[in-house]
Amino acid sequence: MMELATILSQVSQYAGIAQKEDIVLLAPNLPALPEGWHPNGDDAAAIPQADGYSLLAMEGFLNAFVAQDPWFAGWCGVMVNISDIAAMGGHPRAVVNALWNHDLENARQIFDGMSAAAKTFGVPIIGGHTNLRANQPQLAVSILGHAKRLLSAFAARPGQLLVAAIDHRGAFRKPYLNWNAATDAPAERLRGDIALLPAIAERELAFAAKDISQAGLLGTALMLLESSGVGARIDLDALPKPATVNWSDWLCAFPSFGYLLTTDSARLPELLELFHHREISAAAIGEITANQQLWVAKALERQLFRDLRNTPLTGFSPHPRAPQHAMEH
Structure with missing residues (x-):
């Protein structure tokens, strides 16, 4: 069984995260947005x-x-x-x-x-x-x-639950870690799956959201946390994973349908049921914290993955004039 330190070391070296680090070199050069506009970084x-x-x-x-x-x-x-x-x-x-x-x-x-x-x-x-x-x-x-109503990476707050929703009905399309659960799927199913997200927004079942990108699950989590100025604890034992895929590959995967969302305990059952009803894997995998650090646990092990206070990823952080479109926790 691979130790947590080995898994996180492999993930931290993944090119998808390094490519996101390039953003921090240019983010300070962006001009200011008009008053009242949603901030850059979503x-x-x-x-x-x-x-x-x-x-x-x-x-x-x-x-x-x-x-x-x-x-x-x-x-x-x-x-x-x-x-x-x-x-x-x-x-x-x-x-x-x-x-x-x-x-x-x-x-x-x-x-x-x-x-x-x-x-x-x-x-x-x-x-x-x-x-x-x-x-x-x-x-x-x-x-x-x-x-009609935004989900946003700027809306995560301490105490919220972090949810991962990923369609497992696929396979890697080599040579990259692109998890393809789309090209052979029925069009009606794919359209219905995508329609879940605006429905979740309009029914106010989630606070923040971000699609799992080329940076993988942990890299995407870092971008969400950085935008909101928060941290998180993630428990890998709570994260569903295809049995044939190893942990480092799964944490680096770019899924065709994969999202991180935050919610609270009252909304969690209804949110998960929406995904499960469409046979999409979804689970609460951790909690949002106030310390701007991402900690990852597995079994009895626990390790700091990144401290965003000392090592920013993209440079996009909370905007003092960001519109209050998100639900307050």
């Missing part, structure tokens, strides 16, 4: 509107991934953007893309993957930018959405 920008929020997000992809698996890269271009909108409690409206390439067949496969995902999730592709005279394949995709 899964999507949230622009206040009379009927809620317009949501805007964007994802770029590793050039090697786009070159090696172009169809899946195109699919992910749509899917992960939809996930970002859902994590904010929103409904996706439309996507645009920016594609650079030098290989027409590779470019066609990217478009085929994007088209398949757009049809599956019912979200149209409405334009973009194309350049077939570039020196390598590159892809970025942006999305527009809308939320």
Whole structure:
């Protein structure tokens, strides 16, 4: 059995977390936002509107991934953007893309993957930018959405429970740790699963949320905690895991459907039941604390994973004028 120290050492060296650390180098250069706008650092920008929020997000992809698996890269271009909108409690409206390439067949496969995902999730592709005279394949995709009520990484407070909800009905798509539970799933099921998040927001069953990204579960937890200026204790024994997957891989996995949410004990049963009703694994895996440290436990072991006071991850921290859209605990 792998010791906790070994697991966390492997996870801390994962490239997905290192890539998030790049953000802290540039975050201080961002200009101030207009008064009353939602702060930078969430899964999507949230622009206040009379009927809620317009949501805007964007994802770029590793050039090697786009070159090696172009169809899946195109699919992910749509899917992960939809996930970002859902994590904010929103409904996706439309996507645009920016594609650079030098290989027409590779470019066609990217478009085929994007088209398949757009049809599956019912979200149209409405334009973009194309350049077939570039020196390598590159892809970025942006999305527009809308939320009546936000879920936000800035809304976690000490005493809340941390919940992980991940669709286990998949497998890794090698050579990366992308946990694919989507490409072979029925479109109706995928649309219903994504619709859970805005329903959770509108029914006020969760406070904060963030989709589990390339940084994996612990890296995503750090981003959520940093945004809210809090810490957490996570118990790995409470986290459901596919039996055939080892701990370090699972904690680094980028799931096609995976979210961290915070709630309280009164709302927890109804929140978990929503996921379980759709056969999505969900469990309370820890508690939010005030100390800005992420501690991880397994069996009788307990270890500090990161102290955000001394080692920021992205540089996005609580905004003094952030709108009070979130429920108070």
